[in-house]
Amino acid sequence: MRVAHLGLTDFRNYETAEVGFDAGPNLIVGINGQGKTNLVEALAYLSTLGSHRVSSDQALIRFGRDSAIVRARLEHGDRNVLVEVQLNRVGANRAQVNRGPIKPRELPRYVATVVFAPEDLALVRGEPSGRRRFLDELLVQKSPRFAGILSDYDRVLRQRNTLLKSARAARTPAEKLTTLDVWDERLVQLGVEIVIGRRDLIERLREPVRDAYERIAGAEHRADLSARLSILGSQPDDEASTDVLDGGAGLTPMSAAESFRASLAAQRRAELDRGITLVGPHRDDLVLTLNGLPARGYASHGESWSFALSLKLASAEVLRTDAPLGDPVLILDDVFAELDERRRASLSAAITGFEQVLITAAVENDVPQELRGTTIRIHAGRVVEPGAAE
Numbered sequence: 001m002r003v004a005h006l007g008l009t010d011f012r013n014y015e016t017a018e019v020g021f022d023a024g025p026n027l028i029v030g031i032n033g034q035g036k037t038n039l040v041e042a043l044a045y046l047s048t049l050g051s052h053r054v055s056s057d058q059a060l061i062r063f064g065r066d067s068a069i070v071r072a073r074l075e076h077g078d079r080n081v082l083v084e085v086q087l088n089r090v091g092a093n094r095a096q097v098n099r100g101p102i103k104p105r106e107l108p109r110y111v112a113t114v115v116f117a118p119e120d121l122a123l124v125r126g127e128p129s130g131r132r133r134f135l136d137e138l139l140v141q142k143s144p145r146f147a148g149i150l151s152d153y154d155r156v157l158r159q160r161n162t163l164l165k166s167a168r169a170a171r172t173p174a175e176k177l178t179t180l181d182v183w184d185e186r187l188v189q190l191g192v193e194i195v196i197g198r199r200d201l202i203e204r205l206r207e208p209v210r211d212a213y214e215r216i217a218g219a220e221h222r223a224d225l226s227a228r229l230s231i232l233g234s235q236p237d238d239e240a241s242t243d244v245l246d247g248g249a250g251l252t253p254m255s256a257a258e259s260f261r262a263s264l265a266a267q268r269r270a271e272l273d274r275g276i277t278l279v280g281p282h283r284d285d286l287v288l289t290l291n292g293l294p295a296r297g298y299a300s301h302g303e304s305w306s307f308a309l310s311l312k313l314a315s316a317e318v319l320r321t322d323a324p325l326g327d328p329v330l331i332l333d334d335v336f337a338e339l340d341e342r343r344r345a346s347l348s349a350a351i352t353g354f355e356q357v358l359i360t361a362a363v364e365n366d367v368p369q370e371l372r373g374t375t376i377r378i379h380a381g382r383v384v385e386p387g388a389a390e
């Protein structure tokens with residue numbers, strides 16, 4: 001798929017913006033702090049319902065305004081699709097496809113992007129939550145039905161935690177808490193779908209990640225990934241552990257559900273003590289290893305960068321082959337400035353075959369020549385050169 005036109009109203013520092021994009025590479029340039037990232041963040045929002053920079057929508061709405069609108073005209077093959085989202089400071093967001101209302105969480109069915117950004121380094125070096133989000137966003141883009149499963153799981157988890165907290169406050173003995181069983185069963189059903197979905201996705205990513213890493217960093221290193229599953233007894237904080245993991249390769253929905261129920265039973269007292277749910281996909285991690293060692297504790301800065309790029313390239317590859325929308329729009333936000341010549345060249349070679357690439361840069365010369373396509377110039381929240389003509 002590709003985006004032909006993007007329109008913004010009161011999004012970040014834009015009062016309004018109208019931008020046209022071509023197939024192939026598009027370069028968005030401007031000095032820092034002008035709105036380059038804001039522009040691509042708007043498109044990415046449509047595909048992930050979030051931002052790679054902030055966890056809440058509030059910061060996306062222009063300062064002093066009550067709502068922001070992002071509109072995009074997309075081309076899916078020879079079909080045109082208009083999508084729109086309105087972010088509201090108060091009350092629920094709204095979305096439309098071809099001018100008909102849809103639930104905002106349906107938007108990723110129409111828009112696929114893979115964002116490469118300096119923040120990706122946190123995928124390798126940061127907390128498990130960032131890696132879970134990476135997997136879940138990819139899962140939703142690959143199989144849109146996961147949007148509902150993930151949000152249902154979150155809701156059940158919150159309700160179960162509320163129940164645990166009130167039981168703790170009231171000192172209810174564990175055996176009297178029969179309402180918990182009902183929530184447990186919902187948690188297990190939804191949680192198993194997520195655990196198995198992520199496990200399969202990780203399996204699917206392994207080879208493309210290994211290939212991408214070799215391409216970027218040279219063949220002498222082997223990058224690999226596996227799941228760390230709390231339903232199999234892993235705790236989220238053993239990041240420096242080099243234990244061989246059972247990544248859940250043998251799990252079936254049935255055996256996963258059994259392990260999940262057994263771990264909940266084993267943790268029940270601890271859960272009542274702490275008032276939170278201690279097992280389930282919200283406590284899992286994606287473990288990245290380089291030559292068998294966990295990248296989080298051991299990889300150098302350059303290796304961590306190569307790993308982060310590999311994860312994104314592999315995501316793009318998986319979506320291209322498996323996802324209903326085909327090629328995702330690749331968004332490279334300020335990444336070339338971070339890379340040496342060799343990595344710039346390998347990244348460029350890896351992405352040139354994609355249907356559309358949007359690249360932001362403060363310095364045009366940081367971007368390899370072959371990627372300087374249609375140029376959009378941004379200054380102080382205004383599009384001074386609007387890209388492709390309609």
Ligand SMILES: Nc1ncnc2c1ncn2[C@@H]1O[C@H](COP(=O)(O)OP(=O)(O)O)[C@@H](O)[C@H]1O
Pocket residue numbers: 011012013014030031032033034035036037038039058059060061062063
């Ligand atoms: N909600 C908002 N309302 C108004 N301005 C904003 C908002 N969010 C960010 N900005 C402004 O946007 C600018 C940064 O834009 P950004 O796209 O990150 O720049 P860059 O061109 O360096 O990528 C800053 O000046 C920031 O103050």
Ligand SMILES: [Mg+2]
Pocket residue numbers: 036037038333334360
């Ligand atoms: Mg930026």
